[in-house]
Amino acid sequence: MDCMLVKEESESDYKTLDFQGITDFVYEKGYEYALWVEKRTLVNPPADGSSIVYKLIDVISKAKVEYEYTIKVDGPNPFILSLEGGEYEIPFTCKAKKFAEGSLVEDGYISLKGLRYNMGTNYGGLTRIVKDGEKVGFYKFVIEGIPRFNMKAAPVWYCGIYTPDADLLFGPEPEPIYKQLFEQPQTEGEDYYMNSVIFMSTGTFAE
Numbered sequence: 001m002d003c004m005l006v007k008e009e010s011e012s013d014y015k016t017l018d019f020q021g022i023t024d025f026v027y028e029k030g031y032e033y034a035l036w037v038e039k040r041t042l043v044n045p046p047a048d049g050s051s052i053v054y055k056l057i058d059v060i061s062k063a064k065v066e067y068e069y070t071i072k073v074d075g076p077n078p079f080i081l082s083l084e085g086g087e088y089e090i091p092f093t094c095k096a097k098k099f100a101e102g103s104l105v106e107d108g109y110i111s112l113k114g115l116r117y118n119m120g121t122n123y124g125g126l127t128r129i130v131k132d133g134e135k136v137g138f139y140k141f142v143i144e145g146i147p148r149f150n151m152k153a154a155p156v157w158y159c160g161i162y163t164p165d166a167d168l169l170f171g172p173e174p175e176p177i178y179k180q181l182f183e184q185p186q187t188e189g190e191d192y193y194m195n196s197v198i199f200m201s202t203g204t205f206a207e
Contacts, residue, residue, distance in 0.1 A: 109137025
């Protein structure tokens, strides 16, 4: 969902708001704002709308914001599984430096929320990314290789993490923040032969 992330002074968490959600305010992507708004609660809200409406009073500040992300993985790249496959967990962290008008204003662990991902395999390995504990910015790849196999096509298995504006559907692949490769050595023999099938998943992290 393409939207604004907003929070009021009394709130600690951001929530989503439509680009038209603040009357008289025109949002420009790539900028962070501090706004003075009028907030009203409707007695009879529309059936398909919110009971809360906002109207812009003044723009207190507007700053060009950019992020420099770092993904650090506790393991090799590519990560090699055993011939028998099995399940593995690979811890990693996400950090970011936040710049406002070119000056560093924040530097620390950050959630994957809003970043994009692209996972793919042509032989059926399972790939998931889950939180590693309750700390912000701590995650792990959970991967599961299939039993012994042998295929004519070259095995491919990866997970890429990209910036929020990365276009993963059209054109050449954008530069990833980090791309983790997984490999499981093939075995020999017709008993293990399998056809290559492409599995791919693209989306945006929700948390």
